[in-house]
Amino acid sequence: MPGLNPLTREWLAAIGEDPNREGLQRTPHRVAKAWQFMTAGYGQDVREVVGDGVFAAEGSEMVIVKDIEFYSMCEHHMLPFYGRAHVAYIPDRKILGLSKFARIVDLYSRRLQVQERITTQVADAVQDLLEPKGVAVFMEGVHLCMAMRGVQKQNSSTTTSAMRGLFRSDPRTRAEFMSAVQGTLRGR
Numbered sequence: 001m002p003g004l005n006p007l008t009r010e011w012l013a014a015i016g017e018d019p020n021r022e023g024l025q026r027t028p029h030r031v032a033k034a035w036q037f038m039t040a041g042y043g044q045d046v047r048e049v050v051g052d053g054v055f056a057a058e059g060s061e062m063v064i065v066k067d068i069e070f071y072s073m074c075e076h077h078m079l080p081f082y083g084r085a086h087v088a089y090i091p092d093r094k095i096l097g098l099s100k101f102a103r104i105v106d107l108y109s110r111r112l113q114v115q116e117r118i119t120t121q122v123a124d125a126v127q128d129l130l131e132p133k134g135v136a137v138f139m140e141g142v143h144l145c146m147a148m149r150g151v152q153k154q155n156s157s158t159t160t161s162a163m164r165g166l167f168r169s170d171p172r173t174r175a176e177f178m179s180a181v182q183g184t185l186r187g188r
């Protein structure tokens with residue numbers, strides 16, 4: 001992402017730094033590389049990322065993939081937020097390789113985001129790919145824009161959830177999922 005190099009030099013000058021001082025000389029280059037990685041999700045498609053990870057299968061027991069680490073950048077401040085995502089679904093003829101859930105979370109995290117939207121996008125992606133009986137996504141995140149500035153609530157975390165199908169219509173299914181995943185971010 002070489003277009004970022006001159007912008008970063010300007011940014012450094014704007015905050016009162018000297019872009020030419022020794023410690024900062026390679027910074028624009030490093031920033032460009034870091035942002036290329038952190039925004040790689042823009043260039044990816046969910047079907048590509050999942051590849052041949054969808055399988056035909058019997059059974060309709062709840063599958064929960066817990067503690068998927070995510071790292072994203074908030075679109076309001078361009079500062080990081082990060083935490084854990086938990087994804088569950090109840091299959092209907094199709095299942096997804098377990099590692100693919102982390103790939104889907106990465107795809108939507110690696111761009112400028114709000115946590116609410118990642119949660120919804122992951123749920124919709126799983127819904128579209130598998131057409132399951134239900135999908136649930138629960139995310140817990142720490143937002144550095146809150147922790148580092150303004151309100152400075154270092155210990156607060158934000159939770160978001162998206163429920164589809166049986167997770168929405170059946171309170172017992174939803175409760176089973178929530179009791180399995182709630183509080184994992186702060187509980188360890």
Ligand SMILES: [Zn+2]
Pocket residue numbers: 074075076077078079143145146
């Ligand atoms: Zn923010």
